[in-house]
Amino acid sequence: MSDRVSPIDALSPVSRAYGEIAPVSADPRWGMVVDQERCIGCWSCCVICKSENDVPLGMWWNRIDTVGEALDTPRLVNGELEMHWMPLACQHCENPACTKVCPVDATYLREDGVVMQDPQRCIGCRFCQVACPYGVRVFNWGRPDRPTDFDTGMVAPRPVGTMEKCTFCVHRLAEGQVPSCVWSCPTQARIFGDLNDPDSRVSRLIRERGGEQLLEERGTDPRVFYLPPRRKRGLEP
Amino acid sequence: MSTVATTEALGGERSQQRTLRIWIGLLGAGVAVGLAAWVYQLANGLAATNMRNPMMWGLYITLFMYFVGLSAGGLIVASAGRLFGAARFKPVVRIAVIEATVAVMIAALLLIPDIGRPDRAWHLLRYAHVTSPLIWDLTIVTVYFLISATYVWVYTRADLAARGSRLALGTGTSAAELRRDDRLKGILAAVGLPAAILLHSITAWIFGLQIARGFWYSAIMAPLFIASALVSGTALMILLALVVRKTGKVSFKDDLVRYLGGMLAVFLAVEAFLVFSEMLTAAYPGAGFEADPAWRLLTGPYAGFFWFEVAAGLVVPFVLLAVPRLRANPRWVVAACVLAVVGILIHRVNIVLNGLSYATVPYPPGVSIGTAQPVGQTSFAVSYFYHPALIEYLVAGGVICFGALVFTLLARKLPLREGAHAAASASPAPAREAGMSGENSSG
Numbered sequence: 181m182s183d184r185v186s187p188i189d190a191l192s193p194v195s196r197a198y199g200e201i202a203p204v205s206a207d208p209r210w211g212m213v214v215d216q217e218r219c220i221g222c223w224s225c226c227v228i229c230k231s232e233n234d235v236p237l238g239m240w241w242n243r244i245d246t247v248g249e250a251l252d253t254p255r256l257v258n259g260e261l262e263m264h265w266m267p268l269a270c271q272h273c274e275n276p277a278c279t280k281v282c283p284v285d286a287t288y289l290r291e292d293g294v295v296m297q298d299p300q301r302c303i304g305c306r307f308c309q310v311a312c313p314y315g316v317r318v319f320n321w322g323r324p325d326r327p328t329d330f331d332t333g334m335v336a337p338r339p340v341g342t343m344e345k346c347t348f349c350v351h352r353l354a355e356g357q358v359p360s361c362v363w364s365c366p367t368q369a370r371i372f373g374d375l376n377d378p379d380s381r382v383s384r385l386i387r388e389r390g391g392e393q394l395l396e397e398r399g400t401d402p403r404v405f406y407l408p409p410r411r412k413r414g415l416e417p
Numbered sequence: 418m419s420t421v422a423t424t425e426a427l428g429g430e431r432s433q434q435r436t437l438r439i440w441i442g443l444l445g446a447g448v449a450v451g452l453a454a455w456v457y458q459l460a461n462g463l464a465a466t467n468m469r470n471p472m473m474w475g476l477y478i479t480l481f482m483y484f485v486g487l488s489a490g491g492l493i494v495a496s497a498g499r500l501f502g503a504a505r506f507k508p509v510v511r512i513a514v515i516e517a518t519v520a521v522m523i524a525a526l527l528l529i530p531d532i533g534r535p536d537r538a539w540h541l542l543r544y545a546h547v548t549s550p551l552i553w554d555l556t557i558v559t560v561y562f563l564i565s566a567t568y569v570w571v572y573t574r575a576d577l578a579a580r581g582s583r584l585a586l587g588t589g590t591s592a593a594e595l596r597r598d599d600r601l602k603g604i605l606a607a608v609g610l611p612a613a614i615l616l617h618s619i620t621a622w623i624f625g626l627q628i629a630r631g632f633w634y635s636a637i638m639a640p641l642f643i644a645s646a647l648v649s650g651t652a653l654m655i656l657l658a659l660v661v662r663k664t665g666k667v668s669f670k671d672d673l674v675r676y677l678g679g680m681l682a683v684f685l686a687v688e689a690f691l692v693f694s695e696m697l698t699a700a701y702p703g704a705g706f707e708a709d710p711a712w713r714l715l716t717g718p719y720a721g722f723f724w725f726e727v728a729a730g731l732v733v734p735f736v737l738l739a740v741p742r743l744r745a746n747p748r749w750v751v752a753a754c755v756l757a758v759v760g761i762l763i764h765r766v767n768i769v770l771n772g773l774s775y776a777t778v779p780y781p782p783g784v785s786i787g788t789a790q791p792v793g794q795t796s797f798a799v800s801y802f803y804h805p806a807l808i809e810y811l812v813a814g815g816v817i818c819f820g821a822l823v824f825t826l827l828a829r830k831l832p833l834r835e836g837a838h839a840a841a842s843a844s845p846a847p848a849r850e851a852g853m854s855g856e857n858s859s860g
């Protein structure tokens with residue numbers, strides 16, 4: 181990781197300013213808002229996540245589920261066709277189910293609210309994957325399969341036989357930049373910020389638009405909040 | 418059938434030796450194949466199995482909990498027999514405790530091929546995380562293995578000493594030492610029974626504490642695991658005892674088989690009641706967190722497994738064992754035991770398959786499979802059809818063959834018949850070949 185040139189340094193000042201997390205309180209608690217009203221299901225965030233974090237073929241840290249009949253296919257509700265998208269990655273729970281069950285403490289909750297995974301300690305028992313209610317953890321089942329012969333990511337690739345997952349792009353957070361999925365979203369459906377700051381954009385959006393947690397009843401208390409679509413996009417069946 | 422032991426003549430002895438050699442040879446081959454398969458799996462990663470992200474645990478974990486359950490028979494008969502004074506179990510106690518030791522060893526070994534990084538297994542000691550049920554389970558599996566192994570030694574020690582075996586670890590057969598044996602057996606029973614209950618409960622909690630899984634997250638898991646362990650453990654013990662009786666290493670009357678069969682009928686009834694209570698509670702709401710997986714089990718793609726478990730694994734063996742006339746015939750008891758052992762295996766399969774095979778966030782396209790798929794095939798799955806790969810069968814088969822080999826050798830070398838030391842303590846028998854049985858002719 182350390183031998184790599186930070187690509188953020190290479191960014192133009194405009195791009196850099198675009199990705200800046202600001203303002204930030206002294207003791208930040210990172211969180212994300214996903215505006216389902218804005219999401220167009222383009223998978224840009226998923227694709228940039230793969231190259232940013234060098235996620236091998238067949239594995240996705242981030243995906244876009246369709247709340248519908250099938251992928252990008254609406255379902256019939258009360259005689260009307262209905263569909264919206266649910267971008268899904270690690271929910272960075274305040275009370276994670278995965279960290280509790282790890283037998284070697286390889287997955288843990290950081291002070292700033294990021295649920296991290298230590299690929300050097302993980303023994304590959306997959307208990308965290310069983311425990312996670314969101315199905316967002318991915319395992320290195322075999323030798324990584326990549327479209328290129330070289331590593332593409334901004335972070336070190338993970339060894340075979342270990343678990344990996346979304347890290348909120350911790351390497352970018354350290355530079356004061358939002359995760360790459362937030363940066364890349366063409367409709368600005370993802371908003372990132374400090375939940376400890378009541379005036380941050382994420383805090384205000386959650387308050388004002390009624391941010392919902394996925395599978396709230398499981399008690400995991402995710403730090404990713406969904407803003408449900410306000411109007412039904414009805415189409416005649 | 419009880420006369421088999423006494424009619425075992427020298428001619429039978431020779432053919433038995435040959436059978437034994439073939440059996441050991443087959444098991445050895447199974448172990449070798451299993452090891453080779455494991456090396457292949459190590460070289461290719463767990464991608465060599467059919468497990469993937471949407472179905473992350475498979476045959477290995479299923480068999481792990483199955484063999485944990487199979488170990489129940491031993492300590493229940495040995496400990497409960499001792500604590501509640503059932504002297505009639507005496508002829509089968511040693512087989513039972515050997516079964517417990519071997520079964521729990523197989524269970525522990527099955528975890529090694531399941532983890533992605535066996536080379537990091539030492540992390541479990543170095544970084545043990547106390548909130549993980551897996552750490553609790555590894556602890557109790559170790560404790561239980563040690564208790565079972567101690568049990569085997571304490572029960573066979575005096576007879577080994579009478580034989581002059583080094584396995585007696587220098588102990589003798591004096592009256593004081595025999596009295597100490599008795600005291601040790603009492604202590605082991607008092608420790609062994611709670612340890613057995615903990616073992617099955619903690620194994621249940623690996624599954625039962627998962628808030629992500631509606632089919633698992635239930636307080637009934639621990640009692641259910643104890644019940645299914647009692648069913649499969651007792652059934653296997655009856656089968657093993659009958660097999661060993663065929664070789665003439667032990668003798669007991671069919672009456673004991675009838676009695677154990679009656680016990681198994683009670684265990685089956687408890688298991689059936691708990692399964693019914695679990696399924697009714699889960700399925701009654703009709704839809705939701707608990708009901709969806711319950712209905713998938715009742716009517717979904719794996720429903721055949723569930724109804725097999727109920728019919729062939731619970732109802733039929735219960736009827737066979739509950740009707741006194743049928744129970745009195747060892748053949749029917751054997752049939753019931755085989756069905757119960759298979760039925761509980763299917764029960765374990767149902768727990769894993771139904772708990773894991775459906776995405777917890779059930780929207781398409783679902784969870785990423787985890788390995789690159791051929792062009793034109795989706796990389797995601799909401800529900801994933803899992804069946805073990807050949808490599809999984811071979812590795813698991815190798816572990817089981819190794820266990821069977823250990824059981825065969827222990828049952829062969831250790832004195833399974835009690836009472837030799839009673840005479841020996843009066844007039845010490847000349848030391849025979851150390852560690853060798855050779856008492857078949859005396860049957």
